Amino acid sequence: MTSTAVVVGASLAGTNAARTLRLEGHEGEIIVLDPDLRAQYDRPPLSKEFLAGNLDPERIMLQAAKEDLGLDVRLGTRATALDLIERRLSTQHLDGTLEFLHYDCLVIATGASARRLPDTAGVAGVHVVRTVDDSLSLRADLEAGPRRVVVIGAGFIGGEVAATCRGRGLEVTLVEAMPVPLERALGAAMGEVCARVHIDHGVDVRLGTGVERLETTHADGHERVVGVHLTDGTFVEADVVVVGIGVTVNTGWLEGSGLTLDDGIVCDDTLLAAPGVVAAGDIARYHSRRFDRSFRIEHWEHAIAGGEAAARRLLAEQRGEAPTVFDPVPWFWSDQYDRKIQLSGRPEATDIARVVHGSVDEFRFVTMYGREGRLVGVLGMNRPRHVIQLRGLIEEGASFDDACARAESM
Amino acid sequence: MRVVVDFDLCESNAVCMGIAPEIFEVRDDDFLYILDENPSESLRAKLEESVQRCPKQAISIAED
Numbered sequence A: 001m002t003s004t005a006v007v008v009g010a011s012l013a014g015t016n017a018a019r020t021l022r023l024e025g026h027e028g029e030i031i032v033l034d035p036d037l038r039a040q041y042d043r044p045p046l047s048k049e050f051l052a053g054n055l056d057p058e059r060i061m062l063q064a065a066k067e068d069l070g071l072d073v074r075l076g077t078r079a080t081a082l083d084l085i086e087r088r089l090s091t092q093h094l095d096g097t098l099e100f101l102h103y104d105c106l107v108i109a110t111g112a113s114a115r116r117l118p119d120t121a122g123v124a125g126v127h128v129v130r131t132v133d134d135s136l137s138l139r140a141d142l143e144a145g146p147r148r149v150v151v152i153g154a155g156f157i158g159g160e161v162a163a164t165c166r167g168r169g170l171e172v173t174l175v176e177a178m179p180v181p182l183e184r185a186l187g188a189a190m191g192e193v194c195a196r197v198h199i200d201h202g203v204d205v206r207l208g209t210g211v212e213r214l215e216t217t218h219a220d221g222h223e224r225v226v227g228v229h230l231t232d233g234t235f236v237e238a239d240v241v242v243v244g245i246g247v248t249v250n251t252g253w254l255e256g257s258g259l260t261l262d263d264g265i266v267c268d269d270t271l272l273a274a275p276g277v278v279a280a281g282d283i284a285r286y287h288s289r290r291f292d293r294s295f296r297i298e299h300w301e302h303a304i305a306g307g308e309a310a311a312r313r314l315l316a317e318q319r320g321e322a323p324t325v326f327d328p329v330p331w332f333w334s335d336q337y338d339r340k341i342q343l344s345g346r347p348e349a350t351d352i353a354r355v356v357h358g359s360v361d362e363f364r365f366v367t368m369y370g371r372e373g374r375l376v377g378v379l380g381m382n383r384p385r386h387v388i389q390l391r392g393l394i395e396e397g398a399s400f401d402d403a404c405a406r407a408e409s410m
Numbered sequence B: 001m002r003v004v005v006d007f008d009l010c011e012s013n014a015v016c017m018g019i020a021p022e023i024f025e026v027r028d029d030d031f032l033y034i035l036d037e038n039p040s041e042s043l044r045a046k047l048e049e050s051v052q053r054c055p056k057q058a059i060s061i062a063e064d
């Protein structure tokens, strides 16, 4: 019996799910929907090399989209509603065409969108970085040689944009509402080290201050940003403002569908959200036994792993096979200047953080995170081999002290 | 099969080493070394996974 698989979202998780469905035996149609006409591309370069140089969008096509797998990829088409009982999607094409689409099995991978500052839509010079078009329009503004760029939010994407702007020789102010950047992800001590990397590279870093409002002018019928008023009372002149204050999940179209939504689609520990329906990537919330937490992971590798696992979950269901639990150890990287920041696991601000290798002052080190006597995370700065090799210890559930001893002897 | 790495693209993040340590090694000089340029067929699955997971799309497989 052939069945129709529909994949909603043609980015990293969706594309890898579609590829896995096909390569691992789904014989029927595979329809992939995405409103973004430039899909299927890779996002990490959008704040790094794509923003830094003059790469064509074709150069950042997803690896998983490069084979001919006989998929029916419908760009310009958005899913607008889901009927779980009828197994039917409502879709809308950019040209206004509405269509129902039947599915036998469904992958939801609609990811997330960049959060914006209120009342900034349409203000020239104000950017977020999530799509190719976002990055192209920011790139054009950077090429015009702004006197100063203000980056709001010193998370990973904000940090990368700041680094890329410095690489272009631009003056940068990096504004962070928290007293230490990345504290939630890396803890205060390591967040402080990340802030120092920017200061060392000549970035004007403003911590513990938020944005009061943007200052704009009107010229030729356009509103354009000229600076940022901060909550500490200071004013920073800027021709370009980049907002990197996190994301909101793209679950709006699923309201009322019957799926459980809670900052993401709530899945079981095999990524199943409802019979015949799986979710993957930035949008999927699931319970990790390993970390005893329910979370969403916004990492590149996790979107690939999740897409593959979600596809296998559907195939297992079709074949009446036992499903596999999805619980990999997350891995993440961020490139800023000549520093490679990498993280295995899932640390929290309250974990013990111990530097076990190298030197924080030289920005070349390995830090281990422990919680209740167990290793839960490994952070490296310019120590990629260590982070990858020590990831295995998190997988094994190693004790914190044993793991630190192992790391110190590496 | 032969392992091909575009070293202009590779940024030594060691993802491939995590998947296929028999083939790839990032050393303390922060460079990637190919330990086995012509791996046996039994390593194909790991090599293919490395191709998919390389964040820089620096790895390819040449069939000879």
Ligand SMILES: Cc1cc2nc3c(=O)[nH]c(=O)nc-3n(C[C@H](O)[C@H](O)[C@H](O)COP(=O)(O)OP(=O)(O)OC[C@H]3O[C@@H](n4cnc5c(N)ncnc54)[C@H](O)[C@@H]3O)c2cc1C
Pocket (backbone or CB within 6 Å): A008, A009, A010, A011, A012, A013, A014, A033, A034, A035, A036, A039, A043, A044, A045, A046, A047, A077, A078, A079, A080, A109, A110, A111, A112, A113, A129, A130, A131, A157, A250, A253, A280, A281, A282, A283, A297, A298, A299, A300, A301, A303, A331, A332, A333, A334, A335
């Ligand atoms: C600038 C930037 C830099 C990054 N750098 C790194 C990095 O260095 N390292 C790292 O580990 N991770 C990085 N990430 C994170 C990584 O790219 C994401 O985790 C990954 O893209 C998630 O993939 P996804 O497929 O789940 O979701 P997304 O990539 O968000 O894709 C969701 C897709 O769904 C589509 N969609 C939305 N709504 C609908 C709808 N109603 N119907 C149909 N389609 C819809 C969207 O158009 C989009 O194409 C970065 C992200 C960004 C934005």
Ligand code: SF4
Pocket (backbone or CB within 6 Å): B005, B009, B010, B011, B012, B013, B014, B015, B016, B017, B024, B026, B032, B053, B054, B055, B056, B057, B058, B059
């Ligand atoms: S995964 Fe790719 S970028 Fe990373 S070390 Fe291997 S070849 Fe280089």
